[in-house]
Amino acid sequence: MATTGLATPETMREPSHESTPVSRYAANNSQNPVSDSMIEYAPTEHFPIFKTGDVFIKTELVFPPKQWQLHSRVLTRISSWFARSIQQAANEVKSRTWFAYTIEEVEGEVQLVQQEATGEHPVIEVLEGGTIGIDVPKKIENKDPIDPLSQTDHTTKITLYNQIFGSVYNILPPIPTTSITTTLTHCEQLVTLAKALGCISTHLTSHLNATLLQHHQPLYKAIKTDPARWLLLALPLKNTSIYTESLIHLSGAHPCWPWPTKRSTLPPQTRHLIKTKSTHLDHLCTETERSLLLLTIHTPTGHPVCASENAQFGTWFVVATFRDILARELHTLYASNKAALKRGMLFRKLARGGEDYMGFGEMRRLMLRVMPSAVDSLEEDLEILKGEAAVYVQALVRNEALVDVEAEDVGWLTCTVVRGEDIPWVVDEGESPARV
Incomplete structure (x- = not known):
């Protein structure tokens, strides 16, 4: 009937x-x-x-x-x-x-x-x-x-x-998926209109979120190129993955802003959160850099090598040279107003060690010119110093983002941790902050 x-x-x-x-x-x-x-x-x-x-x-x-x-x-x-x-x-x-x-x-x-x-x-x-x-x-x-x-x-x-x-009426809108750009544009247009009409339903947001997340790595690569734009979309969609990924990039690059979407488009509370996260990163960098510049090699008795001991002078000279080169690199880095966009690469080189940073061949040629007596123990000394340096920078080079920072040449740090209290809808509604 x-x-x-x-x-x-x-x-x-x-x-x-x-x-x-x-x-x-x-x-x-x-x-x-x-x-x-x-x-x-x-x-x-x-x-x-x-x-x-x-x-x-x-x-x-x-x-x-x-x-x-x-x-x-x-x-x-x-x-x-x-x-x-x-x-x-x-x-x-x-x-x-x-x-x-x-x-x-x-x-x-x-x-x-x-x-x-x-x-x-x-x-x-x-x-x-x-x-x-x-x-x-x-x-x-x-x-x-x-x-x-x-x-x-x-x-x-x-x-x-x-x-x-x-x-x-629960009729799912077809979303173009030929590229992440077309999907983003269509989702933005739908969300803008739905917000104006006050009808952003869970049914609609779930569909848009599922469509976006189907792109996997192309999605995270796209977020890297304009995280503010993606964060603005993540807020009405309550998409934890996109929000978290965007916030990690924005915090790591602060105070620099190399992206097309203006900083002023973000909500004031989000801009404040980015600044807070960035300040925490700065403190972590300062502590790590201090430890690196105090790096040394210890004798079997546990004491740092000393220049006044003839048997230790060659190793001491290698330590001094290592510190000097690192100090010069840090000075050059922070002399630039784009230090936040580059420091991630420096710390990742230190974490990789090996020939990526102060390669043995390069250092051997240097020692042959200025301190030939240090060449005999150079390889072992460099291995010890690089191993210690890699340990010190682990907290900074930890990648919390879902994009491959090495493959994508991401210069800023991506170690920012985003917790439930950083996500607006988790705070407001007590929802799970788990990423997909």
Whole structure:
């Protein structure tokens, strides 16, 4: 038996590769199959035209014009924007039985605009071939139809509106995945519109998050190139992985900002957190550098080698040379206003040891020129010094990011630890901060 009024959407698990809940309102030809349910709807009950719908939306920004007939009960439950708008309209006219909106360009922006809804509601007929015929007893005032050739700038926007309206009925929007850039752009556009309408549902964010995370390493490489942009997307999506990855890069590079998205676009509390994390990194670097510059080799009795002991002089000279070269490198590093972008590479070289830093051949040629007596023990002395140095820098070279910093030539430190108290929605809602 078909219902003549609006029933609350019933969701059931349908077999699909994403195990996504499928609504009984799912559109014909949508990506999710419609199966039998305890609640049945009339054959014409499908998105975007529900014959039981009492909210009529029309746009002439594209050709042919597009129409939606949706349910106020569904819209007001999911969208805070529609909840306010419909409540205001209902308060103005107590006997109002339907609501009307147009999507039009207002001062250069495509927006939803509420219209007067008087008399009998429009009748939208789905004709053969999928076209829509419209019989409007009491016409809603709209702008003149635009030239079909001028629709280019609005097609994407209207598609986004259609996808957001569909998401209210648990119809998952198709997200392009040809590249991480196209996926990012589409997700940003959907989130921006969903935020404006106050309808960022868990159903929608879960779908966007799953699509983004399917990119794996290309995703983390993209975050490295503009972490602020990704962090701004992670906040409404409550995506812990993207948020954490972005924060690690932003903190490691602070106070430098080599990215296109402006620092000022981030929330004040996020900018403060980045500064706090960066200050902690600076302290850790200072402590590590002090330990490196005090590095020495000890005698069997446990004392540092001494220049006044003839038998130890060669080793002492190697130690002094090691410290001197390191001190010069640190001086050059911090003389630059981009030290934060480069210090990670220096400490990673120290961690690798071997020929990557103060190679034996290079040091042997130096010693042959200035201190030939130190050559005999040079290889052993360098091995000891580099081994100790690698231990000292371990905390700095630990990679908390999911991108391969060596392969991607990341110059800044990525050892920042992001905890639950650093993630806004974990603090607000007590959700798990686990990364995917």
